[in-house]
Amino acid sequence: MRILIAEDDTPLASFVKRGLEAEHYAVDTTADGEQARTLASEFDFDLVVLDIGLPRLDGFQCCARCARENRACPF
Numbered sequence: 001m002r003i004l005i006a007e008d009d010t011p012l013a014s015f016v017k018r019g020l021e022a023e024h025y026a027v028d029t030t031a032d033g034e035q036a037r038t039l040a041s042e043f044d045f046d047l048v049v050l051d052i053g054l055p056r057l058d059g060f061q062c063c064a065r066c067a068r069e070n071r072a073c074p075f
Contacts, residue, residue: 001046002026006036006062008054016049033057037065 003020007013008031017027028043030036033054040048040062050059057065 002028002044004036004039004043004045004048005029006033006049006054006059007031007051009051031055033059033062037062040066041069 003025005013005016005020005027007016007029010031013029013031017029020027028039028045030039031054033050034056036048036050036054037057039045050062052059054062
């Protein structure tokens with residue numbers, strides 16, 4: 001299972017990533033909403049966890065843009 005964590009609080013993102021990797025998940029992280037949207041459109045994630053207050057593109061906008069692009073991504 002591949003998971004994308006979009007969180008701009010670096011210590012929190014690192015903590016969540018380590019916990020998920022300890023459970024044998026493949027985890028990618030980003031601290032930017034625009035990059036999260038790009039990654040979600042380029043790769044097949046099983047789950048995307050979005051922080052609402054991301055820079056450049058907040059979590060709501062990121063999710064809406066992916067939906068408009070007809071990207072079936074599990075947010």
